[in-house]
Amino acid sequence: xxxxxxxxxxxxxxxxxxxxxxxxxCDACERVFYENPKVVVGTLPVWEDRILLCKRAIEPRxxxxxxxxxxxxxxxxxxxxxxxxxxxxxxxxxxxxRPFAGFSITQVNQVYVLFLARMRHPGVAPGPETETARxxxxxxxxxxxxxxxxxxxxxxxxxxxxxxxxxxxxAAERGPxxx
Amino acid sequence: xxxxxxxxxxxxxxxxxxxxxxxxxCDACERVFYENPKVVVGTLPVWEDRILLCKRAIEPRxxxxxxxxxxxxxxxxxxxxxxxxxxxxxxxxxxxxRPFAGFSITQVNQVYVLFLARMRHPGVAPGPETETARxxxxxxxxxxxxxxxxxxxxxxxxxxxxxxxxxxxxAAERGPxxx
Numbered sequence: 001x002x003x004x005x006x007x008x009x010x011x012x013x014x015x016x017x018x019x020x021x022x023x024x025x026c027d028a029c030e031r032v033f034y035e036n037p038k039v040v041v042g043t044l045p046v047w048e049d050r051i052l053l054c055k056r057a058i059e060p061r062x063x064x065x066x067x068x069x070x071x072x073x074x075x076x077x078x079x080x081x082x083x084x085x086x087x088x089x090x091x092x093x094x095x096x097x098r099p100f101a102g103f104s105i106t107q108v109n110q111v112y113v114l115f116l117a118r119m120r121h122p123g124v125a126p127g128p129e130t131e132t133a134r135x136x137x138x139x140x141x142x143x144x145x146x147x148x149x150x151x152x153x154x155x156x157x158x159x160x161x162x163x164x165x166x167x168x169x170x171a172a173e174r175g176p177x178x179x
Numbered sequence: 180x181x182x183x184x185x186x187x188x189x190x191x192x193x194x195x196x197x198x199x200x201x202x203x204x205c206d207a208c209e210r211v212f213y214e215n216p217k218v219v220v221g222t223l224p225v226w227e228d229r230i231l232l233c234k235r236a237i238e239p240r241x242x243x244x245x246x247x248x249x250x251x252x253x254x255x256x257x258x259x260x261x262x263x264x265x266x267x268x269x270x271x272x273x274x275x276x277r278p279f280a281g282f283s284i285t286q287v288n289q290v291y292v293l294f295l296a297r298m299r300h301p302g303v304a305p306g307p308e309t310e311t312a313r314x315x316x317x318x319x320x321x322x323x324x325x326x327x328x329x330x331x332x333x334x335x336x337x338x339x340x341x342x343x344x345x346x347x348x349x350a351a352e353r354g355p356x357x358x
Contacts, residue, residue, distance in 0.1 A: 002184060002186070002187070003184050004182065005182050005190070007182070011184070020267075021252065024184075036217045036218065036251060038215045069213055071213070072215060072216050072283075074197075074214055074215060077282050078281060078350075079348070079350070081183060081284075088199075098180040098346070104255075111218055128197065167345070167346040169258070169278055171258070178223060
């Protein structure tokens with residue numbers, strides 16, 4: 001951040017009065033620009049004994065497998081965002097079962113919120129960010145080719161503790177963001 | 180958003196190529212400025228048969244009661260943010276029990292994530308945003324003076340379904356943000 005988005009004045013990093021962390025503050029109009037983590041919402045879609053995975057058609061992690069998910073938008077709920085991203089990335093027609101996992105990724109300032117979901121039918125229609133969407137059994141999960149730690153965490157929890165009603169919580173605090 | 184924070188060029192609202200929603204885009208350097216919901220993290224602190232509530236010393240909702248919570252910061256996990264906000268607002272020394280509730284507030288583009296927490300001792304030390312922090316029994320909850328819907332939702336779920344292991348999910352999609 002170099003300039004103020006309101007008045008185009010110069011911005012500097014300083015701790016505002018009453019605050020505890022440095023923020024970008026406009027020298028001219030004194031507006032403070034906060035930066036906070038973004039929420040990534042998505043689903044773990046299930047059809048019979050299979051899970052829907054999406055092969056990424058874009059960077060980062062092009063060619064690796066993920067769960068349908070993406071940035072939550074202003075004006076929508078967690079549930080609405082999860083369903084929208086599932087449709088956009090996979091075309092799957094899902095109903096949410098319950099919130100399943102939360103995962104903090106401090107390196108990139110993201111919080112994943114993933115829902116367990118039931119596919120109403122096995123049809124898919126991958127969007128532009130997805131090379132292919134495929135239903136796989138647990139034994140077929142390509143563990144070495146999973147795109148992100150949050151996705152691996154969610155799949156691992158599904159395989160080992162899907163009937164545990166608690167919301168599974170994890171974090172990638174140290175080391176590389178990718179598994 | 181009027182100006183680009185990178186180059187101070189003029190910004191206009193347009194749907195970028197491959198996107199589906201209008202974004203603020205810089206005419207000069209083509210940088211896209213995304214706006215997404217912010218996460219509010221906090222706790223429902225419990226000491227014996229009592230809950231810790233904080234009376235707000237600041238607007239909005241000055242003088243109304245809330246749970247210790249605030250904006251999640253970059254570089255921290257959900258858990259770290261919840262504990263930090265609890266200390267900042269109430270001084271309570273808590274250990275998290277489990278993630279308890281998620282609440283989307285589309286009107287203000289916020290997502291609350293609240294943890295059930297155990298106070299290690301009943302001591303409090305309200306911060307500058309809190310007029311007073313008080314331990315109340317369920318019967319003493321001032322329902323008409325609760326600051327925010329997300330807080331009322333969390334308290335209501337605690338009173339009626341605290342032993343339900345699922346993550347309680349709610350939303351304020353319509354009507355005023357405040358109860």
